Amino acid sequence: MCDPHWSHVDEYLALADAVGARIGHVFETHVQADHLSGAVALAKQAGAQIYLHEAADVAFPHVVVRDGDEIQLGNDYVRVLHTPGHAPEHVCLLVGDRTRGPDPWFVLTGDTLFVGDVGRPDLHGTEDATGLAGQLHDSIWTKLMSLHDAVEVYPGHFAGSACGRWMSAKPSSTIGFERRFNPALQIRDRDAFVEYALRDLPPAPPDFATIRLQNAGR
Numbered sequence: 413m414c415d416p417h418w419s420h421v422d423e424y425l426a427l428a429d430a431v432g433a434r435i436g437h438v439f440e441t442h443v444q445a446d447h448l449s450g451a452v453a454l455a456k457q458a459g460a461q462i463y464l465h466e467a468a469d470v471a472f473p474h475v476v477v478r479d480g481d482e483i484q485l486g487n488d489y490v491r492v493l494h495t496p497g498h499a500p501e502h503v504c505l506l507v508g509d510r511t512r513g514p515d516p517w518f519v520l521t522g523d524t525l526f527v528g529d530v531g532r533p534d535l536h537g538t539e540d541a542t543g544l545a546g547q548l549h550d551s552i553w554t555k556l557m558s559l560h561d562a563v564e565v566y567p568g569h570f571a572g573s574a575c576g577r578w579m580s581a582k583p584s585s586t587i588g589f590e591r592r593f594n595p596a597l598q599i600r601d602r603d604a605f606v607e608y609a610l611r612d613l614p615p616a617p618p619d620f621a622t623i624r625l626q627n628a629g630r
């Protein structure tokens with residue numbers, strides 16, 4: 413399970429039960445600011461472990477992951493890509509199914525890459541949005557854009573969320589389509605990208621800082 417919402421924990425458990433599966437691993441792409449996380453409640457009820465990047469400052473038990481770590485799930489694997497930018501601890505999760513082939517199948521991009529947009533670098537309790545925007549550029553170009561065009565992209569949000577500006581209403585895409593048509597990915601120059609990522613940002617919703625603290629268990 414990845415980025416569970418607190419209000420849907422019972423549904424996740426019922427869904428897993430219905431297909432005879434057990435939720436043994438709960439991944440958080442980052443400490444969320446826009447919704448109450450269900451990670452702790454879900455992990456407790458399912459007897460699962462929570463996985464977060466080593467840069468995450470949280471006060472609950474979890475497995476610390478770093479860039480390049482791989483978690484084995486039967487025939488599948490989850491490979492951790494550290495992609496700071498939206499938040500310093502942000503990770504994207506690259507998933508593969510070895511029964512289909514050795515190459516990755518899809519990537520959970522959280523709030524790093526959306527369909528038609530990239531994540532906001534100004535929402536996660538830091539004053540250094542410019543520095544994070546530069547890191548976002550590097551994460552995208554060194555990690556995500558090095559993936560094969562056929563890799564499917566499943567972001568954390570689509571249109572309607574305050575976590576981006578010009579997200580598509582389409583919930584998923586591919587690396588190849590975003591490489592060709594995502595406006596943010598047409599800007600290769602780092603400084604120009606930083607300027608773009610900071611442009612026209614709506615004010616951060618007032619409760620984001622409080623939600624983030626609560627999700628950190630503080």
Ligand SMILES: [Fe+2]
Nearest residue numbers: 444445523575
């Ligand atoms: Fe976020």
